[in-house]
Amino acid sequence: MKRIGILGGTFDPLHQGHMIIAEHVYEALKLDEIWFIPSHLPPHKQEATVSSEDRLQMVKEAIKGNPHFHVSAIEIEREGKSYTIDTIKHLKGAYPEHKFCFIIGGDMVQYLPQWHRIDELRQLVQFVGVGRKEITGKDLNEDVQMVEIPRVDISSSIIRDRLSHDQSIRYLVPESVFEYVKEKSLYEPKSE
Template identity: 70%
Template sequence: MKRIGLLGGTFDPPHLGHMIIAEHIRENLELDEVWFIPSHLPPHKQEAAVSAEDRLQMVKKATEGNPHFSVSEIELNREGKSYTIDTMKSLLKEYPSDEFCFIIGGDMVQYLDRWHKIEELNELVQFVGVGREGIALDSHFNVKMVEIPRIDISSSMIRQRLTDKKSIRYLIPEGVFHFIKENALYEFKP
């Protein structure tokens, strides 16, 4: 049996904050692996700025240096809205002997009651909330909170920096930086 953390998201683009969260949770919970799951169409966000294929390639670039990280295309292959309940049912059917936890940002903990079929989902998977020291987050759902160092990097901030023609170096993995540059994503202008 493997213990696997799942980190879903738009990853538009993936950044060092995603990598730090995944590695910190993996170590703290003694997980065997963390799977990054790019969403096709997130139900709670606007459409991604770049294609699903570009986001997938960026996540692959971001995770390629860590043997404990991998990328699942489960939501991209399914298309349509990416509901976590559907993902969990599929994964539990395909990997019945493995144990999963679903990693969410601390900001999402208070909104779990808005997730599609959350009561059923709460029975299927352990949620792990990413917390910040000194900030108490409360939920009536079963969420295991893990404190991580403060990381103020977001995909929207990176996209805005690109729009403003500011550097994004050292905010994203090097392979993602080169992929964005080579493919002129987010209107990248060297």
């Protein structure tokens, strides 16, 4: 049985914060692998800025060279809204011998009760919240396992904003993502 951490997201674009979360959870929980799953249409956010194909490719570029990081396109291939319940049910059916945990930001833990079919989802997967020492699973949600990570204030929206103002994102994203964004002219400033 493999123990797999799932890190889902829009990854619009993937940044160093995502990589730090994945590595810290992998190590803290002694997982076998981390699977990055880019969403097709996130149910709680507006549509992504760039295509799902570009977002998937950025993840592929970022995780090259890390043997315990993998990417799955199941939500992109499924299309429609990307509900976690559908993804977890699919994964459990396709990989019944694996045990999955689903990684979320510590700030999202308090919103878990509002997730689509959360009661059923809690029966299928262990949630892992990431955050700082002062955030604890006991304070926020009894059944969420918390993993402490260094505070990294990077977000995809900050990166998109910097790019829209023709500012550098070097070192905010993995170098391979930086090169991919440049090569494909993604997130270019809007002409006025």
